[in-house]
Amino acid sequence: MERLLDIKNLKTSFFTHVGEVKAVRGVSFHLDKGEALGIVGESGSGKSITMMSVMRLLADNGKIVDGEIWFDGRDLASLSENEMQKIRGNEIGMIFQDPMTSLNPVLTVGDQLTEPLLKHKKMPKEEAYKRAVEMLRLVGIPSPEKRIKQYPHEFSGGMRQRVMIAMALINEPKLLIADEPTTALDVTIQAQILELMKDLKSKINTSIILITHDLGVVADVCNRINVMYGGLIVETGKTSDIFYNPKHPYTWGLLRSVPNPKTLVKERLKPIDGQPPDLLKPPAGCPFAPRCEYAMRVCMTHMPPLFEVGENHKAACWLNHPDAPKVEAPVGRRHE
Amino acid sequence: MMENKKALISIKNLKMYFPIKKGLFGRQVSYVKAVDDVSFEIMKGETLGLVGESGCGKTTTGRTIIKLYEPTSGEIIYDGVDIAKFTPNQMLPYRKKMQMIFQDPYASLNPRMTVADIIGEAIDIHKLMTGKERMERIHYLLNVVGLNSEHANRYPHEFSGGQRQRIGIARALAVQPEFIICDEPISALDVSIQAQVVNMLEDLQRDFGLTYLFIAHDLSMVKHISNRVGVMYLGKMVELAESNELYTKPLHPYTQALLSAIPIPDPDEAMSKKRIVLEGEIPSPIDPPPGCRFKGRCKYAKPICSEQDPVFKDVGGGHMVACHLY
Ligand SMILES: Nc1ncnc2c1ncn2[C@@H]1O[C@H](COP(=O)(O)OP(=O)(O)OP(=O)(O)O)[C@@H](O)[C@H]1O
Ligand SMILES: Nc1ncnc2c1ncn2[C@@H]1O[C@H](COP(=O)(O)OP(=O)(O)OP(=O)(O)O)[C@@H](O)[C@H]1O
Ligand code: SF4
Ligand SMILES: [Mg+2]
Ligand SMILES: [Mg+2]
Numbered sequence: 272m273e274r275l276l277d278i279k280n281l282k283t284s285f286f287t288h289v290g291e292v293k294a295v296r297g298v299s300f301h302l303d304k305g306e307a308l309g310i311v312g313e314s315g316s317g318k319s320i321t322m323m324s325v326m327r328l329l330a331d332n333g334k335i336v337d338g339e340i341w342f343d344g345r346d347l348a349s350l351s352e353n354e355m356q357k358i359r360g361n362e363i364g365m366i367f368q369d370p371m372t373s374l375n376p377v378l379t380v381g382d383q384l385t386e387p388l389l390k391h392k393k394m395p396k397e398e399a400y401k402r403a404v405e406m407l408r409l410v411g412i413p414s415p416e417k418r419i420k421q422y423p424h425e426f427s428g429g430m431r432q433r434v435m436i437a438m439a440l441i442n443e444p445k446l447l448i449a450d451e452p453t454t455a456l457d458v459t460i461q462a463q464i465l466e467l468m469k470d471l472k473s474k475i476n477t478s479i480i481l482i483t484h485d486l487g488v489v490a491d492v493c494n495r496i497n498v499m500y501g502g503l504i505v506e507t508g509k510t511s512d513i514f515y516n517p518k519h520p521y522t523w524g525l526l527r528s529v530p531n532p533k534t535l536v537k538e539r540l541k542p543i544d545g546q547p548p549d550l551l552k553p554p555a556g557c558p559f560a561p562r563c564e565y566a567m568r569v570c571m572t573h574m575p576p577l578f579e580v581g582e583n584h585k586a587a588c589w590l591n592h593p594d595a596p597k598v599e600a601p602v603g604r605r606h607e
Numbered sequence: 608m609m610e611n612k613k614a615l616i617s618i619k620n621l622k623m624y625f626p627i628k629k630g631l632f633g634r635q636v637s638y639v640k641a642v643d644d645v646s647f648e649i650m651k652g653e654t655l656g657l658v659g660e661s662g663c664g665k666t667t668t669g670r671t672i673i674k675l676y677e678p679t680s681g682e683i684i685y686d687g688v689d690i691a692k693f694t695p696n697q698m699l700p701y702r703k704k705m706q707m708i709f710q711d712p713y714a715s716l717n718p719r720m721t722v723a724d725i726i727g728e729a730i731d732i733h734k735l736m737t738g739k740e741r742m743e744r745i746h747y748l749l750n751v752v753g754l755n756s757e758h759a760n761r762y763p764h765e766f767s768g769g770q771r772q773r774i775g776i777a778r779a780l781a782v783q784p785e786f787i788i789c790d791e792p793i794s795a796l797d798v799s800i801q802a803q804v805v806n807m808l809e810d811l812q813r814d815f816g817l818t819y820l821f822i823a824h825d826l827s828m829v830k831h832i833s834n835r836v837g838v839m840y841l842g843k844m845v846e847l848a849e850s851n852e853l854y855t856k857p858l859h860p861y862t863q864a865l866l867s868a869i870p871i872p873d874p875d876e877a878m879s880k881k882r883i884v885l886e887g888e889i890p891s892p893i894d895p896p897p898g899c900r901f902k903g904r905c906k907y908a909k910p911i912c913s914e915q916d917p918v919f920k921d922v923g924g925g926h927m928v929a930c931h932l933y
Binding site: 455 | 755764801803
């Protein structure tokens with residue numbers, strides 16, 4: 272398979288009045304053409320900032336401090352803003368996590384949807400409007416001809432999210448970055464959007480990076496999964512490996528936290544106790560150690576490397592060291 | 608289970624229409640019928656889940672109940688008093704009793720206020736506490752939602768999506784309300800924190816006797832937290848039942864499709880699962896079709912479905928449904 276994106280040792284920080292927030296602390300991964308990669312993990316672990324770094328859309332106080340971002344033969348980390356503008360909304364489409372702040376409240380939905388077509392494709396206005404209406408229909412907005420003339424605040428939360436999706440897809444990008452694209456959608460429309468993404472993947476070989484908290488969504492769409500914690504990738508592998516043979520205690524906690532949709536008795540949910548690390552003073556050892564019930568002495572002082580635990584399956588946990596005690600995962604068996 | 612409980616809120620024939628203005632002179636030509644004749648009760652101390660298609664009117668229902676919108680018509684009876692036509696002044700005591708956790712944490716937090724100010728604002732408006740006591744309460748609330756005291760002096764943009772949602776929850780809890788509308792309170796959170804927040808909401812409910820209206824798209828979580836669940840479709844309530852009953856015996860064809868589309872966190876099952884795919888154009892709340900609003904997408908539709916609006920009725924044991932099949 273052909274490589275589309277190759278991220279090497281990415282480090283991104285925010286410089287605030289209280290110090291340097293190390294949001295992404297050395298992240299490496301790749302994506303092939305036509306592949307769908309899921310990114311899951313703790314809130315605040317750097318999922319969005321990793322992808323905002325790729326898009327070079329960091330806040331003013333944010334900076335890529337190290338690393339390379341190879342996209343289709345170019346290192347995005349070193350491109351000029353001018354060159355980046357030709358890539359954004361054209362070769363890379365992004366669905367942002369917060370639809371309301373990324374839609375312009377004073378422009379109609381139609382004006383915003385047609386912008387990428389007018390700007391990058393130099394399409395005549397009338398044709399662009401037709402395409403925009405068609406796109407709104409594809410993402411399941413009823414009466415698109417009428418809706419296109421309205422402003423974002425006249426749309427429901429989920430409808431705004433679908434406008435964002437339409438906007439990201441309208442130029443048929445090579446890479447679609449979708450940050451929590453379906454959180455505000457009901458499951459039937461979610462299913463429809465996921466089908467639309469899978470379609471793009473198979474028809475025009477679009478590669479997808481899907482950031483989501485919904486393990487059901489990654490299970491359905493993604494070929495591979497990165498699990499992030501404390502600004503790092505702590506586990507990466509094929510979807511089936513992450514679900515059925517997870518090798519990191521954080522991944523175990525994640526899989527254990529979701530309610531079983533089939534149970535009829537009300538069981539208390541099992542969250543992971545404790546707090547994520549403070550990225551102002553990231554710990555020297557494993558970032559998960561203070562919350563980990565399996566933590567050993569080495570975990571507090573030494574950062575675990577990404578151990579090779581299977582084919583294309585890696586986990587950054589000392590339990591995978593040959594000398595570590597053998598622990599059985601409390602989750603992740605295949606259902607009979 | 609809930610029969611012997613008293614209703615805290617009784618909604619009767621609630622309607623909320625938004626006018627759409629068109630053209631240069633802004634003449635009203637039509638309405639978005641966001642909530643169109645909806646009636647239900649929320650019992651004291653219960654959690655009522657509310658699910659349904661995006662844009663079907665869940666948020667509008669919530670916002671109208673706490674009178675962020677002026678209802679077009681209908682009654683909102685809170686603890687025996689119809690507040691539907693109350694003036695802002697008359698509403699003031701109710702503003703403390705009823706709180707809302709908003710769907711959009713980004714837009715609902717003032718970017719120029721620190722987290723402490725955001726949470727403290729409600730305490731100040733209702734003159735609940737001052738000085739050290741107020742600050743202690745703010746720190747306590749931050750801890751309750753899994754943030755720490757050091758976060759108090761930071762600004763919303765310095766937080767991740769999930770962290771911002773927790774600030775919104777702390778703000779809603781600040782005034783010790785009786786009733787909280789949770790509009791997608793957990794969809795921006797990762798699953799482990801979702802579990803924390805849901806456990807927290809359950810503990811607060813047990814300790815303070817809170818009543819919740821819980822709006823969400825995550826049907827597994829809604830089932831987990833709710834005593835009863837209501838399903839809305841295009842401005843109407845189409846089904847309402849005790850939650851295990853609804854999930855095991857869904858009656859309305861829309862509810863059946865909805866439940867079949869729950870994403871299963873298991874790759875093997877996801878591969879083999881059969882979804883009921885809804886065909887047909889999603890009708891618009893601007894010109895809702897006559898008769899049952901689901902008929903264009905319903906595989907069981909009969910002639911009567913195009914003629915008559917089905918009545919929302921009890922088909923046994925408090926299981927309510929609006930469908931001509933029953
Ligand atoms: N502008 C900023 N200034 C300072 N810190 C920031 C800024 N933006 C983000 N951060 C911090 O960077 C870290 C990573 O944030 P990011 O948005 O990537 O999290 P995330 O994994 O996407 O979380 P979520 O699932 O909640 O969206 C967080 O700890 C956040 O507080
Ligand atoms: N302020 C407003 N002005 C005009 N129309 C509105 C307004 N608020 C909501 N609407 C319309 O009312 C309908 C219901 O919207 P609402 O936000 O209640 O949906 P929802 O069920 O909460 O959807 P979601 O799950 O996507 O959040 C939609 O068609 C929406 O476009
Ligand atoms: S390295 Fe140690 S602390 Fe970290 S997850 Fe593994 S066992 Fe737990
Ligand atoms: Mg994020
Ligand atoms: Mg809503």
